[in-house]
Amino acid sequence: MINYNKTREIGINILRRWILIFLVGEIVFFSIVGTNYFSLKNLQNILVASTTVLLLATGETFVIITGGIDLSIGFMVGFSSVVSAKVMVDLWTAGFSQPVAIMIGILAALLLGLIPGFINGFLVAKLRVPPFIATFGMYGIAYGFAEIICNNVPIHGLPTSLGSLGHGYLFYWLPGKLFSFLSWPENLSREELKHLVSIVPNVTIITFIFIGIFAFILAKTKFGQHTYAIGGNINAAERAGVNVKAHLIKVYMISSFFASLAGVMYVLRFITGRAPAGSARLLDAVVAVVIGGASLSGGKGTIMGTVIGALIIGVLEIGLVNLSIPTYNLHIAVGCILIFAVLVDQFSPELIHKEEEIG
Amino acid sequence: MEPILEVKNITKRFGGLTAVDNLDMQIYPGEVVGILGDNGAGKSTLIKVISGVYQADAGQIFFEGRRIKISNPMEALKIGIETIYQDLALAENMNVYSNVFLGREKLKKFLNFIDILDHDYMLKESKKVLNRLDINIPSLKNKISTLSGGERQAVAISRSIYWNAKLLIMDEPTAALGVAEQKKVLNLVNTLSSQGVSIIIISHQMHDVFSVATRLLIMRRGKKVAERITKKTNADEVVGLIVGSLPGDYIEAIEEKR
Ligand SMILES: Nc1ncnc2c1ncn2[C@@H]1O[C@H](COP(=O)(O)OP(=O)(O)O)[C@@H](O)[C@H]1O
Ligand SMILES: [Mg+2]
Numbered sequence: 001m002i003n004y005n006k007t008r009e010i011g012i013n014i015l016r017r018w019i020l021i022f023l024v025g026e027i028v029f030f031s032i033v034g035t036n037y038f039s040l041k042n043l044q045n046i047l048v049a050s051t052t053v054l055l056l057a058t059g060e061t062f063v064i065i066t067g068g069i070d071l072s073i074g075f076m077v078g079f080s081s082v083v084s085a086k087v088m089v090d091l092w093t094a095g096f097s098q099p100v101a102i103m104i105g106i107l108a109a110l111l112l113g114l115i116p117g118f119i120n121g122f123l124v125a126k127l128r129v130p131p132f133i134a135t136f137g138m139y140g141i142a143y144g145f146a147e148i149i150c151n152n153v154p155i156h157g158l159p160t161s162l163g164s165l166g167h168g169y170l171f172y173w174l175p176g177k178l179f180s181f182l183s184w185p186e187n188l189s190r191e192e193l194k195h196l197v198s199i200v201p202n203v204t205i206i207t208f209i210f211i212g213i214f215a216f217i218l219a220k221t222k223f224g225q226h227t228y229a230i231g232g233n234i235n236a237a238e239r240a241g242v243n244v245k246a247h248l249i250k251v252y253m254i255s256s257f258f259a260s261l262a263g264v265m266y267v268l269r270f271i272t273g274r275a276p277a278g279s280a281r282l283l284d285a286v287v288a289v290v291i292g293g294a295s296l297s298g299g300k301g302t303i304m305g306t307v308i309g310a311l312i313i314g315v316l317e318i319g320l321v322n323l324s325i326p327t328y329n330l331h332i333a334v335g336c337i338l339i340f341a342v343l344v345d346q347f348s349p350e351l352i353h354k355e356e357e358i359g
Numbered sequence: 360m361e362p363i364l365e366v367k368n369i370t371k372r373f374g375g376l377t378a379v380d381n382l383d384m385q386i387y388p389g390e391v392v393g394i395l396g397d398n399g400a401g402k403s404t405l406i407k408v409i410s411g412v413y414q415a416d417a418g419q420i421f422f423e424g425r426r427i428k429i430s431n432p433m434e435a436l437k438i439g440i441e442t443i444y445q446d447l448a449l450a451e452n453m454n455v456y457s458n459v460f461l462g463r464e465k466l467k468k469f470l471n472f473i474d475i476l477d478h479d480y481m482l483k484e485s486k487k488v489l490n491r492l493d494i495n496i497p498s499l500k501n502k503i504s505t506l507s508g509g510e511r512q513a514v515a516i517s518r519s520i521y522w523n524a525k526l527l528i529m530d531e532p533t534a535a536l537g538v539a540e541q542k543k544v545l546n547l548v549n550t551l552s553s554q555g556v557s558i559i560i561i562s563h564q565m566h567d568v569f570s571v572a573t574r575l576l577i578m579r580r581g582k583k584v585a586e587r588i589t590k591k592t593n594a595d596e597v598v599g600l601i602v603g604s605l606p607g608d609y610i611e612a613i614e615e616k617r
Contacts (some may be wrong), residue, residue: 220475223462224452231462232450239448240462241433299452 018344019291019308022337026312030319037322040197047204050314051269052077052262052278054307057292058211059258062218062251063308064289067231067298071253071355072116072138073259073285077278078337079116079146080263084109085155088162106264107125113260114253121249121257134240135252145280146275155273166268169198170205203265215303227251231298261272284313285332287334291341312337361424363388364409364440364526369418371404372436378404380581381418385603386526391548391558393572395565397601401581402561406528409559410442411435424524441519442528445535448512455499455506458486459518484606488521489513509540516547520556527551528559538567545571566592579603 014021031038056073063070077089088105092098116138123134164184172180174188174196186195218224226247227235238244266277291309294301317330363387363596368490371379379401386392394402407413410421411429420427422438429435435442449458460481468506478581485499494513496506512532519527528547533541541564548571552558562568567576569589577600585600599605 143599190580222466222476222501224458225476228453229450229457233448235446236448236450238431238459239444241436242462285403286423290451299450 015344023308023312024107026315030322034319034322035300044201046200046314047288048317049318050280050310051207051265052202053288053313054207054211054286054311055258055262056281057288057306057310058214058303059255059284061289061294061301061303063226063255065227065231065250065298065301066248066298070255071274072120072135072142073255074279075139075143076113076116076256076259076284077266078275079142079265080109080113080260081273081277082146082155082275083112084151084264084267085158088158089155092159098161099157101351109264110260117253117256119248121252125245125248143275150273150275158271162268162271165202168202170200173197173199178235200285203269211303211307218303287338288313291337360387361421362386365421367419369408369415371408371413372416377581382583383584384576386559387558388557389552389555390527391552391562391572393568393575394561394578394599395560395575396578397602399577402531402578406530406559410528439523439525441506441517441524443532445531447515449503449505449515452502454502455496455514456481456587458503458511458514459485459521488517492517492547508536512544513547524556526557530561533564535563577601583611590599
């Protein structure tokens with residue numbers, strides 16, 4: 001009997017953390033069969049390559065917890081990348097200094113990016129348009145506007161210092177010789193350059209700062225609590241005095257903010273703005289959220305789960321590249337993981353998430 | 360003694376249908392009043408007028424002697440009228456104490472400037488109110504979805520009580536429960552009334568109402584047809600009043616208006 005209970009307890013604990021175990025398993029697997037997979041450089045590459053999915057999925061988590069979905073984020077990335085790139089180019093050619101042009105370009109994209117979120121939220125909360133329809137409409141609109149802004153061609157000629165920002169690292173370390181914070185060490189010999197270790201990509205730092213802030217908001221604050229309540233029982237939330245409509249509008253704005261941030265990160269990484277940028281990542285983002293434990297019917301999900309879900313996809317993607325396996329296999333693998341995740345959720349006993357502090 | 364709640368000449372129409380028709384009622388402190396009536400008699404509509412969900416087309420409401428206007432559910436909550444609807448309105452994905460505090464979360468400072476949820480406080484306070492009502496739920500960190508129907512009802516009741524309800528309105532509180540759980544909820548009603556809370560209980564399970572209510576109010580087609588002291592009536596008479604085979608007390612008044 002004791003044995004049975006123990007086995008059961010272990011089983012429950014494994015199920016509860018299966019995505020984490022899965023992620024670690026993936027890394028171990030590719031480290032063994034791949035070449036140079038488990039290296040600082042490659043692991044950092046995975047994080048950078050996951051930027052768009054991580055950001056989109058974080059915003060999407062809020063929306064999915066309320067029981068909605070935001071499809072517009074697919075083309076919001078492109079819209080935001082085009083807006084910020086265009087503003088940067090125009091200001092720079094108009095004679096503004098590079099830092100000013102870059103700053104205003106970023107701010108313009110982030111501020112403008114709130115508008116589609118507001119409209120989505122307004123349509124869903126006040127006019128009762130189904131989220132799928134409202135945000136799918138916005139998906140097309142964002143794409144169309146992006147193409148208009150960039151005249152159907154990728155935007156080039158961005159301020160040259162963007163590269164040092166987007167491709168920079170927090171620390172540079174030459175073992176035994178130098179340690180530099182934020183700035184690229186000058187005057188290094190070829191031999192020294194080979195041994196230079198770069199630690200923590202800027203893009204990843206920015207990404208995780210925002211993810212961290214919003215993970216905190218979701219897990220620790222009244223705003224987060226109300227997000228779960230709306231997803232669990234919208235009438236209960238309303239009768240308990242939660243301003244459901246205003247809350248939903250904010251949630252859709254958070255989602256479009258993260259999509260815009262992903263667009264800005266795209267510009268930093270690729271030094272260009274393109275209308276279709278990141279659009280292929282929409283489904284990956286939704287999948288990451290669902291693998292992370294959220295349910296499309298609302299009320300469940302955490303940012304931690306979502307981040308693990310996004311990394312599961314990123315680790316797999318870079319792993320396939322490492323093994324020179326064509327990336328269309330990624331879709332097959334991700335599809336299987338998604339279905340598995342939903343099945344675990346469906347058939348796992350309530351026990352798995354019986355006691356919970358949040359929500 | 361002054362009634363805690365008094366409604367006078369309340370009428371509520373839905374288009375051509377008069378759901379509540381010129382109805383008077385008084386509720387006294389600590390009293391349990393049962394409202395009985397067939398489906399469609401207007402019971403739910405009456406209590407929705409009192410809890411601010413609907414606005415009466417005519418009539419007045421007095422609470423603790425003062426004439427009041429209840430234009431939305433929040434206003435009713437503010438003056439101490441709590442309503443537990445048939446669907447309970449709990450967020451099933453959240454734990455017990457989060458539901459008790461839903462919409463009125465207790466916050467504390469994090470790093471001196473960020474407001475975060477004070478889980479310890481909410482857990483402790485929820486425990487207190489559940490103890491006060493003799494409710495046993497294994498862990499208040501359990502999600503509502505893991506609780507039985509009776510436990511959910513108890514959570515909904517605790518939630519109202521924690522916020523100092525002076526008048527608690529319960530619409531069909533035992534409808535979805537097993538026999539043992541029905542008993543528990545009815546005991547809870549007795550406990551509350553002994554603590555001075557006034558209760559209006561609606562049910563078409565007459566047995567329930569007979570066992571807790573001291574006074575009965577019988578409605579038929581939107582009208583109050585009779586009021587009885589529970590001890591001075593019996594099931595037969597009440598059934599007769601509900602279905603209309605007995606004329607009721609206000610029949611002349613009704614005839615006159617026609
Ligand atoms: N929102 C509404 N709109 C139109 N008619 C309603 C509405 N609510 C109740 N009614 C009608 O009013 C009458 C009384 O309903 P109700 O108060 O729910 O009765 P009870 O709770 O006693 O069963 C019924 O005929 C019902 O169909
Ligand atoms: Mg009813």
